[in-house]
Amino acid sequence: MPTVNDYDVLAEGYDAANESGLANAYYERPATLALAGEVTGRQILDAGCGSGPLLAELRDRGAVVTGVDASAGMLGLARRRLGDTVELRVADLRDPLPFGDGMFDDVVASLVLHYLEDWGPTLAEFRRVLTPGGRLIVSVDHPFAIFAMHRMSGNRVDYQATYQWSEEWTMGGRTVPMSFWNRPLRAMTDAFTAAGFRISVISEPHPVEAARDLFPEEFEALSTAPSFLFFVLTVD
Numbered sequence: 448m449p450t451v452n453d454y455d456v457l458a459e460g461y462d463a464a465n466e467s468g469l470a471n472a473y474y475e476r477p478a479t480l481a482l483a484g485e486v487t488g489r490q491i492l493d494a495g496c497g498s499g500p501l502l503a504e505l506r507d508r509g510a511v512v513t514g515v516d517a518s519a520g521m522l523g524l525a526r527r528r529l530g531d532t533v534e535l536r537v538a539d540l541r542d543p544l545p546f547g548d549g550m551f552d553d554v555v556a557s558l559v560l561h562y563l564e565d566w567g568p569t570l571a572e573f574r575r576v577l578t579p580g581g582r583l584i585v586s587v588d589h590p591f592a593i594f595a596m597h598r599m600s601g602n603r604v605d606y607q608a609t610y611q612w613s614e615e616w617t618m619g620g621r622t623v624p625m626s627f628w629n630r631p632l633r634a635m636t637d638a639f640t641a642a643g644f645r646i647s648v649i650s651e652p653h654p655v656e657a658a659r660d661l662f663p664e665e666f667e668a669l670s671t672a673p674s675f676l677f678f679v680l681t682v683d
Contacts, residue, residue, distance in 0.1 A: 453623045455520035458498065460619020465500060469665050473658035475586055475675055476501055479557055482584050482648065482679050486510040489552040492576065494540055495559030499525030502533060505555075513551070515544070540569045549578045558675070561588045561627050564611070566635075570642035574682055583644060583680040589651070589673035593629040607631055632676075644680035651676060 454461060465471045479501060483491075487509030493502045496514030498521050506512045506529070514529075515538035516522050522535050529535070536545055540556075541563065554573045560566055573583050590606070597604045597612065604610060609630040616625050639646055651673065659666045 454497070454516075454518035456621050456623050457616060457618050458518065458520035458524055460621060461498070461521075461616075464618055465498065469654065469658055469662045469669065470674070471500075473662070474652075474654040474669060475558060476504065477655045478650065478652040478675070478677055479555060479584060479586055480504055480508075481652070482650065482677060483553065483555070486553070490550065490578075491553045491555060492544075492546070492551045494544075494554055494556045494573065496525060496535070496557075497521045499528045499533075499535075501555065501557055503528055506533065510553075513546075515540075540572075541565075544572045544576055546576045548575055549581075550576050551581060552578055553582045553584060555584045557584075557586050558588070560585060561629070564609070564628050566638040567642065570638060570644070574643050577682050579682060581682045582647075583678075583682075585678040585680065586675050587635070588627065588629065589676040590629055590632055590635070592673040593627075595673075604629075607633075609634055635676075635678075639678065639680050643682065645683060646678060647681050648679035649676070650678070 486505055489510050491505055491510045491512050493512060493514045496502050496516050499514060502512045502514045502525065513534045514525055515536050517537065517539045519537050522537060525535055538545055540559065554577055563569055577583065594604060594606045609628060611626060611628050613624055613626040615622055636646060654666060654669050
């Protein structure tokens with residue numbers, strides 16, 4: 448990932464926010480798990496696994512899990528969470544993955560592709576390591592949400608363009624500039640099909656109901672406006 452996205456600096460703070468925050472713990476992670484469904488015995492690669500909360504959930508549901516991430520700091524937290532029985536490797540998703548062809552039944556890319564300018568090589572690698580009939584489960588920033596945010600702030604961005612944007616994240620007393628790429632929905636679906644995937648599901652789920660009492664104001668906002676966008680893609 449770009450060096451500006453310094454998750455090594457934010458690792459402890461991001462892990463704490465990810466563990467119990469509305470967006471991750473009550474929205475993105477449950478939605479991804481729901482799309483994954485029954486995973487017992489499935490070989491799953493979490494590409495961009497961070498500190499490992501999704502890996503832990505998948506393992507606890509019976510999957511055989513492997514994780515890669517560009518941040519050694521985040522993988523250190525994942526190792527602390529998962530112990531020594533899960534394979535974890537430092538890997539930049541812009542480079543070839545350190546795995547053989549057809550090794551995984553599923554690849555999960557949870558809130559990671561929006562860090563990449565060019566999805567082509569990464570999606571080609573995901574397809575290569577998937578077995579025939581395998582699935583790629585993706586979540587990304589919703590392009591409509593990012594576009595609306597910029598327009599409301601007076602930034603005259605072009606929805607049809609793929610453009611880079613940044614913001615500062617402060618977590619655990621540390622502040623880091625984070626950089627992302629926004630692209631229209633058309634560019635996303637074109638990239639998936641060009642890489643040889645068939646789009647099975649496009650999902651805009653609600654946060655889980657348990658969050659309503661815990662985060663009443665944020666729950667209302669997350670339930671009535673776009674935030675993340677989810678895909679299930681298959682290899683024929």
